[in-house]
Amino acid sequence: MSPESAEELARERALYDEAAEQFGGAIDRLVRSYERDPERQRDLRQEIHLALWRSLARFDGRCSLRTWTFRVAHNVGATFILRQRRARTSTLFSLEEVDDIPEPHPAEDTLDRGLLVQRLYSLIEQLTPGDRELVLLYLEGFDAAAIAEVTGRSASNVATKIHRIKRLIARRARAAESAR
């Protein structure tokens, strides 16, 4: 192995370790939002980490490692959904439509915070990949500008969507609160 490629490999390895360390938890939450089946969750998780590893050879620092990692993770997640087109025929909704869908009845023995998170997952998995990405990025603490950078949408479009997401999530949280 030439010194340059060894250096390159060490750089990729360091970047990957940093990304996995910092955003591994967020990737796990993303995986659970894209796929409910534990077996397929493992596959998707592996695919995301593989794509991330392979992509890091091209990482040139023009965007942050966080933006890069989330772009790769969401793109792999969306491709995963497309590949399962024959297996899954459920209808997905936009943020605007999903507000009209009745919520599933909560299980009585669910803990408070657990119930909240469970409701979030049910909400997210009803969304189209584009809106799903927005909600997940919002929940991971991205502001409008950072979401626009990850998704490629205009800042004004993201701001409008975030407004809807906030309203929707707050309403769902209140519903969970009243169900306690």
Next chain:
Amino acid sequence: MTEQNDLDEVIAAWRDQPAEPRAFSALEIRRAVRRIETEARSAIAALVIAVVFNVGMWVVLAALADNRLMRVGAVLTALGYGWNAALAIHRRRQLSAACMAVSELPSIEYYQILRDIDRRLRLAGGGWPAYIGLIVPPLIVFAGAAVAEPASWATIAAVAVVYAGLHMVLISWGRRNAIATYDEMERFRKSRGLL
């Protein structure tokens, strides 16, 4: 409770989910990448062996042929098979590399590029290279056979017509099927809000 409080509670609950142990070490990922690359190389090697066998068969026919027309036809057929297979492998590799090279793009651009890649991949198969490479050269072989065996020309012509017709049907069926799958994917992308 205000809306902001509700949101804060949701976000806190979301981020406080129990963490799973780290998914993969860098070493495991490198191993997995190597395994996938080896599998891809094995698949290509299997395809190359099948093509070499087919091409070899035509080369043997060219060596044993009764006349020059058959020899030329057999050599052209071997080249046609080789050319089409090489083209198919090259396109696949090029497109899968392109697909991998865009994984870090903003999602909207990524969906668009993926759609274009899918379209190119599906439309690439079964075009004029397939018609010219897989149908015309064997017809030259049949013509050579008819010259070598003038008494059986009618039978040879019938076999040639069946051969050409069958290949034309198969090639255009494959192409139509690929386009129909692309159209289905387009409808599916629309239903998933990706278009």
